[in-house]
Amino acid sequence: MVLKEINSRTARLGDRFKLRVDEPIYINGVPVVPVGSTAWGEIASVEKNGAVGKGGRLGAKLLYLDLPSGQVRLRGDYADRGGGNGAGVVLAVVGFGLLGLLTGGDSARLKAGDIFTGYVDGPSPLPSPPATKDISAPEPAA
Template sequence: MKTLLAAALLLAPVAATAQSAVVIPAASPNVLRAGTPVALRLIEGLTTKEKIARINDRVRLEVAEAVTVNGAVIIPVGSPAIGELTDVRNKGMWGKSGRIVGRVLSVNANGRTIRLSGTFDSKGGSGTAGAVAVSAVVFAPAGFFMTGKSAEMPAGTMLRGFVEEDVPFALARASAPVAAPMLVAR
């Protein structure tokens, strides 16, 4: 009976210690940090002419400059990215100019979707504010026929997004160089 009690006393602290242990995963030394800028380029132009652009339209983008961490390319040039239009206003009467507002959503890099944040916008110039003011005083109906300019963002327009959350990554091991086939002269 004495040995049974001694064994229980010896095991009790071990059991209590084992239950209170917490396993913490080691942090990856390779992390693409939140807030890292990503240079993007519009693949297709956007415009409010002829009421083409609409709220919630998806915008196709691509990465314009590689994003690297410690010399490793994490997001290569040309990786596809997606944005979304959040506000569209077409040009209107009395010199009201058009406007396009959007946000950057994500980029697909090496088969992985990385969430991005950031906004972009374009506003067409009115260029008729003085004329509209004069027309309104002299001849009010003339302002009705004066319209502002459409908002435009041509293909190739540079935009900026930001990585939204820390993204851990593993570096691929470099494989042994493959021997090039030997060419024999005839």
């Protein structure tokens, strides 16, 4: 889950941002990553909103999950495109003449609270769940 809003107006390529695990992660029914664990993402592409109503663009990717056992590489992408503002440009040109062409579009956003789905990318130091005893077959009598 994204903790702080990021938008195409202020973000820069390579900026890193913090995320929070919002659901526990289980392996074989045993929780191995608790809620509240920290993950990190990075801005992969950014295009600022521009004149003549052009909307901004924003791309982000997941990097890793921080655990006491080490970092777990993650993969996952996010992209957003800000809305254009064609109607606003027309109204601005009518009201302000050619200066109305400087009216910008909306910024692309990664909002606080948005869910960013990630997947483990390759081998990882996720803790192994404890071994469970197979109770489906009875033990032979000695």
